[in-house]
Amino acid sequence: MARIIAGVTTSHVPAIGAAIDLGKTQEPYWQPVFKGYEFSKRWIADQKPDVVILVYNDHASAFSLELIPTFAIGCAESFAPADEGWGPRPVPVVEGHPELAWHIAQSTILDEFDMTIVNRMDVDHGLTVPLSLLFGQPAAWPCKVVPLAVNVVQYPPPTGNRCYNLGKAIRKAVESYDEDLRVMVWGTGGMSHQLQGPRAGLINREFDTRFLDRLTSDPEGLARLPHLDYVREAGSEGIELVMWLIMRGALEANARELYRFYHVPASNTAVGHIILENPR
Amino acid sequence: MKNYTNAFKDIPGTTVFDATQSRQGYHLNMFCMSLMKAPNRAAFKADERAYLQTFPMTDAQREAVLARDYNRMIDLGGNIYFLAKIGATDGFSFQNLASKMTGVSEDEYRAMMIAGGRPATGNRSRSDPAR
Numbered sequence: 305m306a307r308i309i310a311g312v313t314t315s316h317v318p319a320i321g322a323a324i325d326l327g328k329t330q331e332p333y334w335q336p337v338f339k340g341y342e343f344s345k346r347w348i349a350d351q352k353p354d355v356v357i358l359v360y361n362d363h364a365s366a367f368s369l370e371l372i373p374t375f376a377i378g379c380a381e382s383f384a385p386a387d388e389g390w391g392p393r394p395v396p397v398v399e400g401h402p403e404l405a406w407h408i409a410q411s412t413i414l415d416e417f418d419m420t421i422v423n424r425m426d427v428d429h430g431l432t433v434p435l436s437l438l439f440g441q442p443a444a445w446p447c448k449v450v451p452l453a454v455n456v457v458q459y460p461p462p463t464g465n466r467c468y469n470l471g472k473a474i475r476k477a478v479e480s481y482d483e484d485l486r487v488m489v490w491g492t493g494g495m496s497h498q499l500q501g502p503r504a505g506l507i508n509r510e511f512d513t514r515f516l517d518r519l520t521s522d523p524e525g526l527a528r529l530p531h532l533d534y535v536r537e538a539g540s541e542g543i544e545l546v547m548w549l550i551m552r553g554a555l556e557a558n559a560r561e562l563y564r565f566y567h568v569p570a571s572n573t574a575v576g577h578i579i580l581e582n583p584r
Numbered sequence: 585m586k587n588y589t590n591a592f593k594d595i596p597g598t599t600v601f602d603a604t605q606s607r608q609g610y611h612l613n614m615f616c617m618s619l620m621k622a623p624n625r626a627a628f629k630a631d632e633r634a635y636l637q638t639f640p641m642t643d644a645q646r647e648a649v650l651a652r653d654y655n656r657m658i659d660l661g662g663n664i665y666f667l668a669k670i671g672a673t674d675g676f677s678f679q680n681l682a683s684k685m686t687g688v689s690e691d692e693y694r695a696m697m698i699a700g701g702r703p704a705t706g707n708r709s710r711s712d713p714a715r
Contacts, residue, residue, distance in 0.1 A: 319678065364665040368617040369610055387620050389672030457665055459602045460588065498702075500664040501655060503597030504682040505693065507701025532591050536708050540598050541664075569697040571679050 306404070306478045306485040309351065311551040311559065311580040312344070313491040313519070314437055316360060318429040319571035321393055324436050337575055340565035341437050344579060347563070348438050353488040355401050355448045357408070357474060358431055359550045360492045361456045363388070365428035372458045373420035375470065377412075378427075378451035379405040386426035395432050395441075401448035404481055408450065411477035417470050427451055434492045437577075454547050456493070460531065464546045468527035471553020478554075491551030493544025495566075495576035496537070506539040507574050512566060515545060516578055520561045523552045541573075556582045596710050601663045609661020611641040612649070616666035625673045654685045 323334045330338075365386040367373065380400050385392040409419050431451055439446055452474075455461055462470075471489070478487050495515065498506040515538075518526040527549055534543045552559075563579040592600040599605065606613075615636065618624045628635040636646045648656040649670065657667055671681045683693035696702060706714035 364613070364617060364663070364669070365620070368666075369606060369613050387622070389619055389625070389669040390675075391622075457601060457663060458606055459600050496701075496704075498598065499668075499678065499682060500658055500685065501597045501599055502686055503595070503702065503707055504686050505696055505702040506704060506707060507697075508704040509700070511704065531588075535592060535598065535600065536595050537704060540600065568700055571677070572682050572697060574701070 306481040306483060306487050308475055308478055308487050308489060308554055308582060309353065310562075310582060311489050311491070311555045312434075312438065312578070313494075313548045313551055314434050314577040315494055315570065315573055315575045316430045316433040316492040317570045317573045317575065318388070318433065320575075321429050321433040321436055324441065325394055336567055337570050340567055340575070340577060343563055344438055344577065345440060347579065351488075352486065353447050354485040355404055355450060355487045357450045357452055357478075357487065357489045357554070358434065358492070359452045359454060359490060359547045360430035360434070361544060361547065362453045363428050363430055364457065366425045366453070367455075369458070372455055373453070374455045374462050375417065376420040376422045376425070376453040377405055377409050378422050378425050378453070379409060380423050380425065383425055383427045383431075383449070383451060385432055386428040388428050393429065393432055395436060396444045398427055398431065398435070398445060398449045398451070401450055404448075404478075404485070405450045407481050408474060408477040411480060412470065412473045415473040415476065417473055422453075425451065425453070430492060434490055452550070454550070456543050456546065461543060461546060463531070464529050464549050465527040467546045467549040468523060468553040471550040471555075474550070475554045489551045489554040491548035493547050494538070494542060495545065495574040496539050496542045497573035498539030499541050499572055501540075503539070505572060507568055508537050508539070508542075509566075509568065509574065511537040512574050512576055516564060516566065516576060519548060519552055519578060520559065520580060523549065552580070555580050558583055594709050594711070596707060596712075596715070599658050605661045605663070607661070609645075609663060611639050612645045612657065612660060612662050613666040615639040615641060615649070616662070616669045619669040619673045628673060652684070654681055
């Protein structure tokens, strides 16, 4: 049977991708960011996941205003890096796992989550930057990826509680999949940041720290945080943090925090990263 | 729904991309979306005014684009993830756009971020006593 072995959350700042692609990771500005992922790179090389269910948001790349799915699951064989206005990132094509993706889509729909099934989708920095942070610059990504795009651009996005419960439904789906697979669920985006208007540049270390604490210790309470609190406390784009709750819901209640990293800034954003392991 | 949407208006310097903004900004944002294709970027750069005329947006929206007035574009329904494609077409980093929206130089903005960013204190509510 397939099994969820661990969850990862990480920011997906586009400038981090650019720093990797342009060979700037050892510059003084970027060095502390990448140092924070050294443990995680060693850890994941050891863990060898077969599939990562990668929760992220599309930044007006695959989905414009023509079509705005709240939850969209990528069921294609592969996903090309998107051209976000400066050409596609020079990273490998993302190989999907259509059979598992379809299984999750069917199982979650029957569990009353109205998933949108996507058979063609380019993936932007929201998905590829986390892969680069954890896997570096390989010729091919070392695992299959099931992209799960969440709308956090058009209001209202899904509630934290909805995300948390979708995570639980994903866990149920994975655990009912026959093939022996080591599966991880990643939640990406955040932490505090605001990219728009006169309040751009907002960072809230206290909020972020408490969010990281509660992700392990009090996910049920954290899931009830209203959107207003995210925007007020963590900035307009801090709303991306609802996606972390999908990862949390997919892990066991007694999952333990293996690793945490927090750094300000990467461009406009507070970088947060956590690894949760399920009990064996 | 009205209460949900209105509650965000108490947060200073922030525009939530709700139904009203989305309807107002549809064509502006779809213009931005077109800049994801290299030939469109070239056409826009070659003659910005002519290219903008091919989208049924308002004159105010066109003028805001030509002036690269990002706050105005947001007022007129632009969403930052869409507007960022104009910045990318111009060859500017996101940090450059953020400095423009906050009215400081890119160096000043970068220094603020390195120093820990804009604090939440004083920036949570329009009625925040620390403002």
